[in-house]
Amino acid sequence: MSVVPEYTSSSGDFRSDTFTIPTPEIWQTVAQASLGDSIYEEDRDTTLLEQRVSKELLGGRMYGNLEAQGLFCVSTTMSNQLAIRTHLNFAPPYSVLCDDRAHVYVDEGAGIAVLSQALVRPVKASNDRFLTLEDIKENYVPDIGDIHLAPTKLICLENTLHGMCFPYDELKRISDWCHEEGIKLHLDGARLWNAACASSDRSPETYLRDIAALVDSVSVCFSKSLGAPIGSMLVGGPRFRAKARHLQKQQGGGIRQAGFIARIANHCLNSNFPKTITEVSRATRAFWHDLHSTIKRDYGMNLQLAHPVETNFIFVDLAKSGINLDKFLEIGEQNGLRLFDGRLAFHYQNIGSESLCALKKTFDDVASYYQKHDYKPGERSARIY
Ligand SMILES: Cc1ncc(COP(=O)(O)O)c(C=O)c1O
Numbered sequence: 001m002s003v004v005p006e007y008t009s010s011s012g013d014f015r016s017d018t019f020t021i022p023t024p025e026i027w028q029t030v031a032q033a034s035l036g037d038s039i040y041e042e043d044r045d046t047t048l049l050e051q052r053v054s055k056e057l058l059g060g061r062m063y064g065n066l067e068a069q070g071l072f073c074v075s076t077t078m079s080n081q082l083a084i085r086t087h088l089n090f091a092p093p094y095s096v097l098c099d100d101r102a103h104v105y106v107d108e109g110a111g112i113a114v115l116s117q118a119l120v121r122p123v124k125a126s127n128d129r130f131l132t133l134e135d136i137k138e139n140y141v142p143d144i145g146d147i148h149l150a151p152t153k154l155i156c157l158e159n160t161l162h163g164m165c166f167p168y169d170e171l172k173r174i175s176d177w178c179h180e181e182g183i184k185l186h187l188d189g190a191r192l193w194n195a196a197c198a199s200s201d202r203s204p205e206t207y208l209r210d211i212a213a214l215v216d217s218v219s220v221c222f223s224k225s226l227g228a229p230i231g232s233m234l235v236g237g238p239r240f241r242a243k244a245r246h247l248q249k250q251q252g253g254g255i256r257q258a259g260f261i262a263r264i265a266n267h268c269l270n271s272n273f274p275k276t277i278t279e280v281s282r283a284t285r286a287f288w289h290d291l292h293s294t295i296k297r298d299y300g301m302n303l304q305l306a307h308p309v310e311t312n313f314i315f316v317d318l319a320k321s322g323i324n325l326d327k328f329l330e331i332g333e334q335n336g337l338r339l340f341d342g343r344l345a346f347h348y349q350n351i352g353s354e355s356l357c358a359l360k361k362t363f364d365d366v367a368s369y370y371q372k373h374d375y376k377p378g379e380r381s382a383r384i385y
């Protein structure tokens, strides 16, 4: 039986912000966790976290001034799929429209089709960054009684998506239109914390509240940039939460003594939002600025981005930059780094000087290699994010 090597640090891990590991402080907070059974809604820490996220952080109101209520979930895949099933409420034929890069479409195991029996309408963002209302209008399926069609009953947006922020004003336009058309709007906000900290025209706290007021439901995640090992929160109106909680139990997603998980999530909120998450984004942008300019100056290599750097991700387009994926991973490993491909995820445990020096040296070594070797595209292309 193969032995999995012990994972003791994420300082050299740029694969994703999901790889952060619990800190000693996290384990210390567990000792004070409440012990109630959260399936019977008897756990204090779970209830306090649900209330803190829905009432305090998201301002207590969803679209239509509905009271916001939180449902603690084990993952954001679960909270997204529960939201979709709850909104669609089993009346196919219908369809869900989303960005063709959306996690709910690309990375949730065809959950929309399998669990909600819905057609998915993936749409390419015409600006390569976020879906506009025009993109949606050109691709949604109207409910006009045509028995050939699967009318659009839900739109799922994502903020951030590939580290890019969804502009508030565009989300407002889409929200207004959706609700005139009788279409529900869910937001996959696994990294909504990051978008809030990157907002240029309102505080992170105000941003979260303003966003929640535009959507019918939102998922926020504790196990990404916040640094918790597990946990997500699905927030919606009272009837929505009641139905989602029923479906959660049906799917085996009910959690007995969830107090310690909820307490850890709350601890990570206190520790990392908004200050730490803001610092990670600043460090990410600064690293890219320095990397691009020095690699060009020292080696003449013009590194290309697949997406703009707005929060905690740098998406280097390896092929356009003339870098073979396998060579990049090989040199990264030589420098003690864990990489998936050109997507570099920054988090509060890998922005120390040693980590960033190892990452910079990786690119120096790659650029130096290509001063002596021609670029050969590899068999394997980068993961489709
Ligand atoms: C945008 C987005 N949504 C949802 C998820 C799913 O989260 P989880 O891993 O908790 O299921 C992820 C990945 O972690 C993600 O990047």
Ligand SMILES: C[C@@H](O)[C@H](N)C(=O)O
Residues within 6 Å of the ligand: 015, 016, 017, 018, 107
């Ligand atoms: C791969 C995906 O599920 C994960 N959310 C990530 O961004 O790493």
